[in-house]
Amino acid sequence: MNALTRPAAPLAGAAFDHPEFDAHEQVVFAHDRDTGLMAILCVHDTRLGPALGGCRVWPYASAADALTDALRLSRGMTYKNALAGLDLGGGKAVIIADPRKDKTADLMRAFGHHVERMNGSYITAEDVGVSPADMEAVAERTDHVRGTARTGLGDPSPYTALGVFVGIRAALAHVYGSDTLAGRTVSVQGLGHVGFDLASQLHAAGAKLIVSDIHAPAVDRAVAAFGAIAVDPGEAHAVEADVFAPCALGAGLNATTIPAIRARIVAGAANNQLATPADGEALKARGILYAPDYAINAGGVISIALARPGGDDALVREKTLAIAATLTRIFERARAEDVTPERIADRMAEERLAAAGR
Template identity: 70%
Template sequence: MNALNKSIEPGAVFDHGEFCDHENVVFVRNKRTGLSAIIAVHDTTLGPALGGCRVWPYPNPHDALNDALRLSKGMTYKNALAGLNLGGGKAVIIADARETKTAAMMEAFGAHVDRLHGTYITAEDVGVSPADMDAVSRKTKHVRGTSAMGLGDPSPFTALGVFEGIKAAARHVFGNDDLKGVRVSVQGLGHVGFDVASRLHDAGANLIVSDIHAPAVEKAVTAFGAKTVEAPDAHAVDAEIFVPCALGAGLNRNTIQSIKAKIVAGAANNQLETPEDGRALKDRGILYAPDYAINAGGVISVALATHKDHEEGVRAKTMLIGDTLTEIFQRSVLENKTPEAVADEMAEERLAAAAKRHL
């Protein structure tokens, strides 16, 4: 049965815990290609909503809706904090990226994006490749990260921003950003996680790596001389820095109490299961780099690089992620707030200023 045939009552959207004044939530389907998707536009105060398309085999449409709502709001804050004139949106396609995703399905998705008339601009996310974006672009111009436009795969810029954020966190906690000999646990070795691990290795860090995909772990062991641990235990190893680069909600009441690291700074989206988990990290003396602040390099590249010769500017703006995090950490201390609360305030300040200009 097609996943969206399992009904979602209208009230389930408006009463959903992750619904936060979203401007538009669209449920789409194409029977011919098997497409079932949700597109969520959270806020367009700063401009069209930009956010990636995630392909994932959600067990039910409620889980897909949860991701679409939560991630789209996160994109609003990420784009605002990154200084981009873009709002926040997200799309999720209920499919297995390795088994059921097809070019025809992505084209059908592109046609639905086009029906939103530019209020939502799509791009890559989990389970989506540049080739998929090329397929989407055959049906809409409201897409980024294609082979014909931009810098291609945004993951190297995401990894660059994460690495700069890790260094900023190290300066705040340890007084310098020398990572030589520092033990770092990297959880998740996809495109971004592996690139972050490579940068850490080049900086002299001692790596402990984990991933549910065994070949990725083996590749990291060979390339970096890394030690290994099972992915569910990556947060609890003896390390100074924990770098979560897998799926979200990994920082929760079941994991935080066993974290030994002094810094949590990684690429995964929505790392905190609840806002209370951020306070729990602070109470334990663990510095948390807000995910949407540290992992903004990818969206910066997607937003700004419309031609190949834009790479230098994208790289320069991505490097500023470290400065943004330094400001967040400093305000967190001065105001006795969690870093994510400060990051939210900084994003909301920019949104409020833009809203006033529109009056």
């Protein structure tokens, strides 16, 4: 039974008791009988404005796993948008499907129909398993979509990659006193749109690359283009490197992986990298600098929030490059207060949310 035909568990009532439920304003379970769409759309917080966050297509093992991801990711978007200085709340959507086998234009149009039914409380965009063409299909059914040719700059992934690139340099400067990448080794885990673009920028700046992905052709392409060393994705965190850059799915920093990390810095594009709050403390105890994911990977949401039709990306690039300065403030304050960087990032975001709620 594939992801599209698997019956969804009766989760709506359980959402309020879910450990990842955090005063979410809306949790919508959406189904379309013609296409088999099964989606969960979450709005976490709209104190700063309508909830903006991408749509992820993934073959979750269960509807419960999909709900966990949607709740976690939507909360992360609230903090990401707040810390990036955007007048937007946080939301996220997940579609239970294999993006390589089950995804169709009709499926994405059906998803767009359900976004439209939320009447603007949620604005969708591209995420894992979703392409710019998919967003164009969504836009046929709703205006509450970003990252399309009509709404501005199209694919947001180059800006996500740019933000992570300058964020890695800020982390290097904090740890080593220099932001140069020449001679540094970076392990990039995940070679999707963002990961591959990041690898390209790192290579151009002189970094040595170790790469991994569950999709073998992406690895082969990176090895050929950058002279990278390929490893199994499950070993990417444990290789000897200056920087470990997780750019795949979340919760990869956990009680199993953290003791094996050999890099001094963890800085990548993946969302919700820490499996639990205790894992951030574990990184700090090992002397590993962690760049809070929603701070370093905000370039994509900046691009879809601030883009304007016509292709002028000057403002977007300016705000994306400023991610380096934001991270530097986080790192310095965390060191001064002897706490983890993610705690400082949370405080900075919560201060802005509290001010908006007054």
